[in-house]
Amino acid sequence: MIVVMKPDASGTQIETMAQQITSLGLTPQVIRGEHQTVVAALGQERPGLAEALETGEGVEKVLPIMAPYKRASAEVKKDRTVVKALGLEVGGAKVAVIAGPCSVESEEQIVAIARILKGLGATALRGGAFKPRTSPYSFQGHKEKGLQMLAAARAATGLAIVTEVMAPEHVPMVAEYADVLQIGARNMQNYQLLQAVGDSGKPALLKRGMSATIEEFLLAAEYILDRGNPDVILCERGIRTFEDHTRFTLPLATVAYLNEKSHLPVVVDPSHGTGKSSLVASMSKASVAAGADGLIIEVHEDPKRAASDGAQTITPAAFGQLMAQCRRIAEAVDRTM
Numbered sequence: 001m002i003v004v005m006k007p008d009a010s011g012t013q014i015e016t017m018a019q020q021i022t023s024l025g026l027t028p029q030v031i032r033g034e035h036q037t038v039v040a041a042l043g044q045e046r047p048g049l050a051e052a053l054e055t056g057e058g059v060e061k062v063l064p065i066m067a068p069y070k071r072a073s074a075e076v077k078k079d080r081t082v083v084k085a086l087g088l089e090v091g092g093a094k095v096a097v098i099a100g101p102c103s104v105e106s107e108e109q110i111v112a113i114a115r116i117l118k119g120l121g122a123t124a125l126r127g128g129a130f131k132p133r134t135s136p137y138s139f140q141g142h143k144e145k146g147l148q149m150l151a152a153a154r155a156a157t158g159l160a161i162v163t164e165v166m167a168p169e170h171v172p173m174v175a176e177y178a179d180v181l182q183i184g185a186r187n188m189q190n191y192q193l194l195q196a197v198g199d200s201g202k203p204a205l206l207k208r209g210m211s212a213t214i215e216e217f218l219l220a221a222e223y224i225l226d227r228g229n230p231d232v233i234l235c236e237r238g239i240r241t242f243e244d245h246t247r248f249t250l251p252l253a254t255v256a257y258l259n260e261k262s263h264l265p266v267v268v269d270p271s272h273g274t275g276k277s278s279l280v281a282s283m284s285k286a287s288v289a290a291g292a293d294g295l296i297i298e299v300h301e302d303p304k305r306a307a308s309d310g311a312q313t314i315t316p317a318a319f320g321q322l323m324a325q326c327r328r329i330a331e332a333v334d335r336t337m
Helices: 011-023 049-054 107-120 144-157 168-177 191-200 214-225 253-261 270-274 277-290 316-332
Strands: 002-005 027-032 037-042 059-063 083-085 088-090 096-100 124-126 160-164 180-183 204-207 232-236 266-268 294-298
Touching: 002 011, 011 027, 011 037, 011 049, 049 059, 088 096, 096 107, 096 316, 107 124, 107 144, 107 316, 124 144, 124 294, 144 160, 144 168, 160 168, 168 180, 168 191, 180 191, 191 204, 191 214, 204 214, 214 232, 214 253, 232 253, 253 266, 253 277, 266 277, 270 277, 270 294, 277 294, 277 316, 294 316
Parallel strands: 096 124, 096 294, 124 160, 160 180, 180 204, 204 232, 232 266, 266 294
Antiparallel strands: 002 037, 002 059, 027 037, 083 088
């Protein structure tokens, strides 16, 4: 339920309503807008609940939350959420660009590419220290040493670090080094991991599962939000379909739909979404035009020699061209990069 308070409702009336919601066995969430305050009553709804709340002092009306994802729903929070971490801001007027290699290979490599990417306009650095791979024989990442390498790149450039965490027991260690904790597609419904990331207090970048529906995606985000962590970034990274001309199918209608149904910022991963470096620029431009709040792109000095995912990785030169093109698209839709 959403309790919409009158524009002139006092702070005491709002607090009293929150206490009443708690007494009914629900969790109150006070959301203060520019002109009006609402109090969300989160939990299992039951008959007679609306009637019990609408008689409170200062209440204008009580509305049901139709979506099963209560905290992530635009019904609860009309203002868009903006997630910030160091110089990274996702959800504002500026389109964020998170870029870097798929895997952290060495400190020299990650510091060098970070400096190049910052000069070309990237607002955060991505890089895998822990790498979930389909084959157990593939490179699995440098783990904590990789995190230390990422921290060195941040010290050298000031770029926020976005890196993947794979297990609940890894969250404290990754959170010590990273600015944004990424939850990969294979872990989207790893509920213990979602809760651990929610408890970490660090912003989360949640990738859509490769076979997940939008409702499942938003309910996964709900697990993080439900732990009191409001800083969740949704990432469309492509889904599995019958098509085989690309690694995955990148459905950009997802961006517009999520912007309609949720207040959470949305970024797009055209690298994983296509699996082909030649398509990354086109899908990046399309993502910005569709209303994406950011891009996450794999960049390596020599993609053919990359430790992982070289086929979908672009060069710094190609990244520079992509940024120039995307800036023109962003300007056309009243945004900046």
